[in-house]
Amino acid sequence: xxxxxxxxxxxxxxxxxxxxxxxxxxxxxxxxxxxxxxxxxxxxxxxxxxxxxxxxxxxxxxxxxxxxxxxxxxxxxxxxxxxxxxxxxxxxxxxxxxxxxxxxxxxxxxxxxxxxxxxxxxxxxxxxxxxxxxxxxxxxxxxxxxxxxxxxxxxxxxxxxxxxxxxxxxxxxxxxxxxxxxxxxxxxxxxxxxxxxxxxxxxxxxxxxxxxxxxxxxxxxxxxxxxxxxxxxxxxxxxxxxxxxxxxxxxxxxxxxxxxxxxxxxxxxxxxxxxxxxxxxxxxxxxxxxxxxxxxxxxxxxxxxxxxxxxxxxxxxxxxxxxxxxxxxxxxxxxxxxxxxxxxxxxxxxxxxxxxxxxxxxxxxxxxxxxxxxxxxxxxxxxxxxxxxxxxxxxxxxxxxxxxxxxxxxxxxxxxxxxxxxxxxxxxxxxxxxxxxxxxxxxxxxxxxxxxxxxxxxxxxxxxxxxxxxxxxxxxxxxxxxxxxxxxxxxxxxxxxxxxxxxxxxxxxxxxxxxxxxxxxxxxxxxxxxxxxxxxxxxxxxxxxxxxxxxxxxxxxxxxxxxxxxxxxxxxxxxxxxxxxxxxxxxxxxxxx
Numbered sequence: 001x002x003x004x005x006x007x008x009x010x011x012x013x014x015x016x017x018x019x020x021x022x023x024x025x026x027x028x029x030x031x032x033x034x035x036x037x038x039x040x041x042x043x044x045x046x047x048x049x050x051x052x053x054x055x056x057x058x059x060x061x062x063x064x065x066x067x068x069x070x071x072x073x074x075x076x077x078x079x080x081x082x083x084x085x086x087x088x089x090x091x092x093x094x095x096x097x098x099x100x101x102x103x104x105x106x107x108x109x110x111x112x113x114x115x116x117x118x119x120x121x122x123x124x125x126x127x128x129x130x131x132x133x134x135x136x137x138x139x140x141x142x143x144x145x146x147x148x149x150x151x152x153x154x155x156x157x158x159x160x161x162x163x164x165x166x167x168x169x170x171x172x173x174x175x176x177x178x179x180x181x182x183x184x185x186x187x188x189x190x191x192x193x194x195x196x197x198x199x200x201x202x203x204x205x206x207x208x209x210x211x212x213x214x215x216x217x218x219x220x221x222x223x224x225x226x227x228x229x230x231x232x233x234x235x236x237x238x239x240x241x242x243x244x245x246x247x248x249x250x251x252x253x254x255x256x257x258x259x260x261x262x263x264x265x266x267x268x269x270x271x272x273x274x275x276x277x278x279x280x281x282x283x284x285x286x287x288x289x290x291x292x293x294x295x296x297x298x299x300x301x302x303x304x305x306x307x308x309x310x311x312x313x314x315x316x317x318x319x320x321x322x323x324x325x326x327x328x329x330x331x332x333x334x335x336x337x338x339x340x341x342x343x344x345x346x347x348x349x350x351x352x353x354x355x356x357x358x359x360x361x362x363x364x365x366x367x368x369x370x371x372x373x374x375x376x377x378x379x380x381x382x383x384x385x386x387x388x389x390x391x392x393x394x395x396x397x398x399x400x401x402x403x404x405x406x407x408x409x410x411x412x413x414x415x416x417x418x419x420x421x422x423x424x425x426x427x428x429x430x431x432x433x434x435x436x437x438x439x440x441x442x443x444x445x446x447x448x449x450x451x452x453x454x455x456x457x458x459x460x461x462x463x464x465x466x467x468x469x470x471x472x473x474x475x476x477x478x479x480x481x482x483x484x485x486x487x488x489x490x491x492x493x494x495x496x497x498x499x500x501x502x503x504x505x506x507x508x509x510x511x512x513x514x515x516x517x518x519x520x521x522x523x524x525x526x527x528x529x530x531x532x533x534x535x536x537x538x539x540x541x542x543x544x545x546x547x548x549x550x551x552x553x554x555x556x557x558x559x560x561x562x563x564x565x566x567x568x569x570x571x572x573x574x575x576x577x578x579x580x581x582x583x584x585x586x587x588x589x590x591x592x593x
Contacts, residue, residue, distance in 0.1 A: 498527025
């Protein structure tokens with residue numbers, strides 16, 4: 001019941017209103033829903049991407065920093081086996097000259113600085129008061145012994161420690177340094193090496209990251225950051241110290257603003273202390289990006305809906321105007337006004353309908369009282385014309401054949417005076433009688449072949465041994481109805497044009513057989529044949545509607561009669577080769593009768 005009411009209501013709506021309703025249901029509502037879902041999904045994707053970016057940022061910094069810290073680790077390990085270094089620091093010198101001489105001879109530290117760009121400085125601390133502090137070899141005094149970092153390393157057996165230490169050669173600026181106790185087995189003593197990392201190398205790693213990123217030591221001091229103002233400061237007031245050594249994602253307050261903090265640990269090779277990598281993403285940055293993507297989605301949805309509304313309004317108005325014009329003209333024709341014309345441009349369905357409507361009106365106006373009578377007269381005229389053509393074409397063949405036959409009889413009688421003339425005259429009478437009795441009506445193929453046989457007997461009388469013939473007629477084709485005087489003109493053409501100039505051995509073969517539901521009838525001679533140019537002329541002549549006095553009337557008439565009787569695809573097919581003879585073929589549909 002509800003469906004019936006809905007369909008009835010829809011049928012009463014104008015086309016323009018139907019198009020708008022369809023647009024709202026099919027386009028506007030789905031686009032709006034998709035846009036809202038897309039906007040929400042974009043915001044969710046933005047949040048997920050930010051967290052993935054933060055994790056990826058931390059992993060990337062960790063990997064590159066780990067590679068950077070390998071170099072000083074390898075250098076410190078090599079010092080444990082450096083006997084030249086052990087001899088230098090453990091020797092008790094008696095003069096300053098001796099000290100500087102040994103310093104000059106020992107170039108390993110300078111070689112490290114020259115070949116390894118990751119290294120900023122190398123300092124070696126040893127308890128030998130005869131050493132001179134040249135910022136590479138530093139004798140240990142009470143001030144150094146009281147340093148906390150020195151006490152921690154002194155207590156270690158041989159592990160690496162990473163600390164943010166001030167560099168005396170650079171205005172006490174703190175740099176990340178590897179600190180390690182180097183044990184000398186031979187002298188049962190130890191020294192402490194401090195290898196300072198080139199800060200620009202760390203800065204270069206962090207500058208490539210878009211999020212706020214820190215590298216801190218175990219005390220929470222910032223070793224490096226992509227925001228230089230944090231360098232050297234402690235972030236324990238922003239991030240709890242315990243969290244700095246607990247990898248994971250945390251939601252904290254950073255500089256008074258809610259933020260997502262990612263903590264990851266970096267444990268350099270053979271190190272007793274870890275470094276912490278901290279990535280900070282402020283929530284307002286995440287939300288701002290998500291909201292920006294959401295607004296973009298809403299804007300795109302709004303533009304798409306607005307553009308669709310404008311286009312559907314324009315198209316529906318154009319369509320309804322054209323249909324209204326067509327509807328008004330149809331109403332005028334319904335009242336009997338057959339002078340109505342529709343002027344609608346275009347080749348679409350409405351344009352085609354308009355053209356067809358105009359054609360219909362024209363046909364109605366011109367044929368409404370005459371079409372039945374005109375068709376009857378036209379059909380009668382066509383029947384009369386076909387009968388006249390058949391009779392005319394047959395009558396054109398008879399005089400031509402009669403003239404040739406009589407000429408043959410006359411010549412034979414004049415030269416030889418034999419009694420065979422009586423038989424020839426009898427055969428001639430039979431041909432004339434059959435020609436006169438046809439009246440254009442079809443006859444069986446066997447009767448047409450009897451006429452051909454009579455004609456060839458007469459020609460044999462004329463040519464003697466110069467002419468022989470064969471009739472190869474398939475039994476199943478003997479009762480096929482065929483137009484009279486269809487085959488005889490072809491045979492006459494073969495004898496007269498093909499064998500006339502042949503002095504001996506002339507032969508004509510007439511055949512019929514059934515193939516692919518068609519009866520194939522052919523006439524073949526071994527006469528003089530034709531050139532390709534002459535064959536082309538004959539083919540052109542066959543298609544001429546009127547004779548010009550030079551045409552081979554027999555062939556042309558047969559060709560035209562076949563096409564008239566069996567359609568445009570019927571007719572004679574001629575093949576010939578000069579000096580070898582001519583082959584003429586045509587086919588008639590076979591229906592088992």
